[in-house]
Amino acid sequence: MADLGRFSLLAALVLALYALAAAALGGRGRRPELVTSAARALVAVAALEALAAGMLIVALVRRDYTFAYVVAHVRDAQALGYDLTAFWSGMEGSLLLWALILSGYTLVAVRSVARTRPLLLPGVVGVCAGVAAFFLFMLTAVTPPFVTAPFPPADGQGMNPLLLNPWMAIHPPTLYLGFVGLTIPFAVVVASLLTGAADEGGVLLARRWMLWAWYCLSMGLMFGAKWSYVVLGWGGYWAWDPVENAALMPWLVSTAFLHSVLIQERRAMLQQWTVVLVVLAFGLSIFGTFLTRSGVLSSVHSFTQSPLGGYFLGFLALSMVAAFALVAWRWEALRSEHTLESALSRESAFLLNNVVFLAVAFAVFLGTVFPVLSEVVTGRRMNVGPPFFDHVVTPLGVVLLLLMGVGPLLPWRRASAASLRTNFLAPGAVGILLALGLLVAGMRAPGAVLAFALCGFVAGTVILEFVRGVRVRRAHQGDGPVRALAALVLQHRRRYGGYIVHLGILLLFCGVTGSSVFSTQRLVTLRAGEAVDVGEYRVRYDGLRQSTGSGALVITAALRAFSGGRDLGPLDARRTLFLTGEDSTTEIGLRSTPRDDLYVTLVGWTAGGDATLRLLVNPLVLWIWAGGLVLTAGAAIAMVPDRRPARVREIAPAGAWSPGGL
Amino acid sequence: MTTPARPVAFVTGVVAVILALAYLVYGGIQQGATYWVTVGELRHKNSAPPGPVRLGGTVVPGSVAWDPSHQHLRFAVTDGVDAIPVRYSGVVPDIFAEGRQVVVEGRLTADGVFAATTLLAKCPTKYNPADPQKQVPG
Numbered sequence: 001m002a003d004l005g006r007f008s009l010l011a012a013l014v015l016a017l018y019a020l021a022a023a024a025l026g027g028r029g030r031r032p033e034l035v036t037s038a039a040r041a042l043v044a045v046a047a048l049e050a051l052a053a054g055m056l057i058v059a060l061v062r063r064d065y066t067f068a069y070v071v072a073h074v075r076d077a078q079a080l081g082y083d084l085t086a087f088w089s090g091m092e093g094s095l096l097l098w099a100l101i102l103s104g105y106t107l108v109a110v111r112s113v114a115r116t117r118p119l120l121l122p123g124v125v126g127v128c129a130g131v132a133a134f135f136l137f138m139l140t141a142v143t144p145p146f147v148t149a150p151f152p153p154a155d156g157q158g159m160n161p162l163l164l165n166p167w168m169a170i171h172p173p174t175l176y177l178g179f180v181g182l183t184i185p186f187a188v189v190v191a192s193l194l195t196g197a198a199d200e201g202g203v204l205l206a207r208r209w210m211l212w213a214w215y216c217l218s219m220g221l222m223f224g225a226k227w228s229y230v231v232l233g234w235g236g237y238w239a240w241d242p243v244e245n246a247a248l249m250p251w252l253v254s255t256a257f258l259h260s261v262l263i264q265e266r267r268a269m270l271q272q273w274t275v276v277l278v279v280l281a282f283g284l285s286i287f288g289t290f291l292t293r294s295g296v297l298s299s300v301h302s303f304t305q306s307p308l309g310g311y312f313l314g315f316l317a318l319s320m321v322a323a324f325a326l327v328a329w330r331w332e333a334l335r336s337e338h339t340l341e342s343a344l345s346r347e348s349a350f351l352l353n354n355v356v357f358l359a360v361a362f363a364v365f366l367g368t369v370f371p372v373l374s375e376v377v378t379g380r381r382m383n384v385g386p387p388f389f390d391h392v393v394t395p396l397g398v399v400l401l402l403l404m405g406v407g408p409l410l411p412w413r414r415a416s417a418a419s420l421r422t423n424f425l426a427p428g429a430v431g432i433l434l435a436l437g438l439l440v441a442g443m444r445a446p447g448a449v450l451a452f453a454l455c456g457f458v459a460g461t462v463i464l465e466f467v468r469g470v471r472v473r474r475a476h477q478g479d480g481p482v483r484a485l486a487a488l489v490l491q492h493r494r495r496y497g498g499y500i501v502h503l504g505i506l507l508l509f510c511g512v513t514g515s516s517v518f519s520t521q522r523l524v525t526l527r528a529g530e531a532v533d534v535g536e537y538r539v540r541y542d543g544l545r546q547s548t549g550s551g552a553l554v555i556t557a558a559l560r561a562f563s564g565g566r567d568l569g570p571l572d573a574r575r576t577l578f579l580t581g582e583d584s585t586t587e588i589g590l591r592s593t594p595r596d597d598l599y600v601t602l603v604g605w606t607a608g609g610d611a612t613l614r615l616l617v618n619p620l621v622l623w624i625w626a627g628g629l630v631l632t633a634g635a636a637i638a639m640v641p642d643r644r645p646a647r648v649r650e651i652a653p654a655g656a657w658s659p660g661g662l
Numbered sequence: 663m664t665t666p667a668r669p670v671a672f673v674t675g676v677v678a679v680i681l682a683l684a685y686l687v688y689g690g691i692q693q694g695a696t697y698w699v700t701v702g703e704l705r706h707k708n709s710a711p712p713g714p715v716r717l718g719g720t721v722v723p724g725s726v727a728w729d730p731s732h733q734h735l736r737f738a739v740t741d742g743v744d745a746i747p748v749r750y751s752g753v754v755p756d757i758f759a760e761g762r763q764v765v766v767e768g769r770l771t772a773d774g775v776f777a778a779t780t781l782l783a784k785c786p787t788k789y790n791p792a793d794p795q796k797q798v799p800g
Contacts, residue, residue, distance in 0.1 A: 392687055
């Protein structure tokens with residue numbers, strides 16, 4: 001079985017290399033039969049990878065301990081569901097997952113490219129085959145998943161218990177769906193640069209893939225944050241860990257792309273810029289995979305010590321140099337007909353938003369690689385922690401928030417003073433009233449007041465857009481308000497889907513502001529029967545309970561929460577100590593309301609039955625998760641494909657507001 | 663990004679963003695940068711940089727001691743040659759254990775104990791285990 005797995009990966013590598021060569025020759029010599037053959041080879045690659053993945057899954061589920069990978073990630077006492085998720089909990093399996101997702105995407109992309117833009121086919125097939133070949137090379141030569149041992153142990157080591165959580169089970173594949181999804185836009189863009197097709201079709205084709213990848217990255221980040229919050233027990237959801245930053249950077253760049261591509265579509269501008277963003281996003285997806293999988297930055301070891309690192313960096317450097325050389329070569333052909341007409345226009349707000357997104361991405365990149373960078377420059381390894389990121393990213397985030405409100409209010413091309421007045425009056429008033437209200441209510445943190453006021457302002461602009469659209473529709477069609485709203489959203493899915501995503505981001509901003517500015521925490525040691533006040537809550541400790549089950553000792557601190565004399569029910573916090581090894585896991589006591597989260601961790605206990613607890617009140621955390629749901633709704637609306645043929649692009653007259661225009 | 667005539671106001675905006683970024687990055691580094699040191703460097707005080715530092719190493723087996731309420735933790739980290747005692751109060755990661763790799767942030771106190779404000783432990787399955795042979799101090 002292991003031989004079959006190894007063989008299928010090797011065969012897939014050979015076929016991917018063949019597809020790369022055939023696509024290159026076929027594209028150069030204009031021999032479509034060679035390109036078709038290359039595309040077929042990629043189908044076989046996908047089938048072989050699926051076979052290898054099937055082998056690994058069978059080995060995991062059967063707990064076949066002759067496989068080193070199974071020994072490392074499965075043990076008898078582990079639930080069967082986690083035997084499956086063990087597939088991507090190790091490096092070998094997750095690289096196989098990468099390759100498998102890429103092949104799945106490639107098949108879909110090749111089909112649609114062959115139908116709509118056959119000229120791009122050789123390039124798309126070639127790039128996808130090249131990336132697949134790299135991962136298959138890693139899987140055959142560097143991190144093979146099918147290593148077997150002649151004398152298998154009786155039981156495996158199993159996964160780290162921290163990973164045995166539903167959020168961690170779905171977090172890596174979601175993130176990978178996003179990371180890998182960035183390869184397809186890259187392939188499409190490289191293909192259109194190669195063919196010299198200076199029409200923007202390539203980038204527009206890339207757009208839908210980018211939206212999907214962006215959505216998967218968003219969800220992956222969200223699941224990771226949720227896992228960090230409920231499992232790690234430190235009370236936060238984001239720690240600026242290199243592994244988190246790895247996924248944030250491509251997210252930032254793809255968000256920038258999704259905005260600038262709108263301008264490219266609408267105003268035929270910024271072609272050079274969008275192409276650069278696509279290449280950057282792909283580079284960051286490879287870099288991110290490398291970061292999450294090698295752990296170079298969080299370890300005390302230097303870059304070169306991981307065998308994986310050299311190959312990844314080599315591949316990254318090669319692909320970036322080649323892609324940017326290609327971009328430079330076609331730079332003049334990518335030049336757009338239109339230029340920015342006025343600094344006070346929607347284009348300019350979008351472009352500035354792009355600059356700020358890239359600035360944030362650059363800051364995150366700098367902070368992430370700072371240990372390595374400082375070692376190269378000064379000879380001493382230095383580190384920047386969360387204070388650095390908070391210091392740099394917070395102000396830029398506020399600017400982005402402001403632009404999110406300003407952008408939709410500015411007309412295309414050029415704003416007039418009169419249009420500015422009518423557009424900004426109502427949302428501006430919402431923001432100012434909200435700020436005053438918060439100040440009157442006693443909120444004194446200036447950053448928080450500013451952030452909430454801006455959220456109010458942006459929400460005002462989004463609602464204004466909906467109200468105007470509905471009003472225009474009602475005036476023309478005479479529909480009822482609900483019907484008009486539904487028709488409006490369904491007819492202009494991308495525009496209104498995008499606005500709904502903005503509402504989700506606003507919720508996220510509110511949640512992050514509330515929980516980072518107004519969090520309170522206490523660390524106390526209590527005797528049974530004692531109570532402690534934290535925020536407006538009172539938590540009573542009723543003693544320790546001990547139980548054993550499936551190789552673990554579970555210590556439970558029986559807690560009860562009260563608020564103003566009202567009994568809110570039990571709030572037990574647990575710690576599980578595994579009898580094998582030294583692992584332990586924390587199970588927090590959590591009571592979530594839209595207003596705040598009461599979050600308790602059992603830190604320690606004494607033989608006498610005293611418990612040391614860490615208690616936090618984190619305001620508005622629930623809004624972050626709610627923001628994720630709203631974002632999903634908006635992204636889903638924006639992703640539903642249009643059945644109608646694409647609308648002819650029209651140039652809007654200056655100052656016009658059009659309900660359908662994007 | 664190369665077009666003949668861009669509005670001056672827009673170019674000013676972009677320049678402002680870039681300058682702001684440079685300023686923020688500079689301030690952030692001034693505020694938050696810490697040096698990595700090894701146990702050996704910290705032992706020989708003259709070679710260690712001033713201020714808070716990041717110390718990486720392995721938790722010495724048998725050195726972990728809690729106070730009765732589990733609020734304060736004492737242990738020692740080693741680079742294989744030298745060892746240094748560490749004290750820490752706060753949330754201890756679940757994966758913290760003897761023999762595992764940790765990173766502590768803090769400073770060396772006058773009594774020779776490293777007072778840590780942050781304790782990070784390496785997740786053994788999430789990352790590639792480092793080859794102990796290559797763990798060269800310095």
